[in-house]
Amino acid sequence: xxxxxIDLGTRCTIVKAEELHVQMESLIQSGVxxxxxxxxxxxxxxxxxxLLYSFHQxxxxxxxxxxxxxxxxxxxxTAKLLGIDAHIGISGN
Numbered sequence: 001x002x003x004x005x006i007d008l009g010t011r012c013t014i015v016k017a018e019e020l021h022v023q024m025e026s027l028i029q030s031g032v033x034x035x036x037x038x039x040x041x042x043x044x045x046x047x048x049x050x051l052l053y054s055f056h057q058x059x060x061x062x063x064x065x066x067x068x069x070x071x072x073x074x075x076x077x078t079a080k081l082l083g084i085d086a087h088i089g090i091s092g093n
Contacts, residue, residue, distance in 0.1 A: 002032040004027055006023055006027070006034060008020075008041050010040050010043070012043070013043060013045045014047040028055070028058050028059065028062075033065040034055075034059060034067075036066060036067070037069070038075045039070040039071065044078050049079060049082055052088055056088045066088070
């Protein structure tokens with residue numbers, strides 16, 4: 001199966017949510033697995049992680065993979081704080 005990538009950049013906040021949502025909707029329709037590039041994230045907020053959680057759930061229901069190679073410490077810490085790290089597939093990092 002093909003693999004597409006989403007790059008979260010350095011700031012993944014509500015300001016970027018609409019752009020991210022459009023990208024995710026396209027990927028949901030594409031039928032491919034997704035790699036989330038988050039190693040450069042310095043700031044991530046609850047709205048972005050909620051969107052990522054929903055995206056992960058949609059792909060999981062379609063039996064597709066979402067991978068997080070080398071997520072930044074900020075992404076891991078914020079996801080753990082919100083209690084969704086295991087639900088979005090980064091609990092092992």
